[in-house]
Amino acid sequence: MNLTALLFVGSGGALGAIARYSLTVLLPRQAHELPYSTFLANVIGCFLMGVVLQWFADSDWIGGTALAHEPYRLLLAVGFCGSFTTLSALVFEMSAMLQRNEIVAAFAYLLASVIGGMLCFYLGVMLVRLIATNG
Secondary structure (H helix, E strand, O other): OOHHHHHHHHHHHHHHHHHHHHHHHHOOOOOOOOOHHHHHHHHHHHHHHHHHHHHOEOOOOHHHEOHHHHHHHHHHHHHHHHHHOOHHHHHHHHHHHHHOOOHHHHHHHHHHHHHHHHHHHHHHHHHHHHHHHHO
């Protein structure tokens, strides 16, 4: 393991965690409300992941991510987006909704999070492609 890589991931992770906490403070959750801050963190994080990975891709698709940009990928994609998005909070909040017998809301939240995350990821990819072809 490379110390420089760990510093990039750790720095991005710290910034992502601060951003995630800030979003929770800005959008506090009331009882029986959907967890908007977690939902927004996940879909915004997916959008940013799409932008970052496509921005540093050396091909038309993100699978060809260029290794020359590895420190930035580690900082932004692995570190920042990895700590900003949160599957564990989604699962915890769904569990709480299920315990309150909010079954429809819990599964709507799950579907909206997964589908919304995928859509936002691809919107980020398409945005970078649009900028690259028009820029």
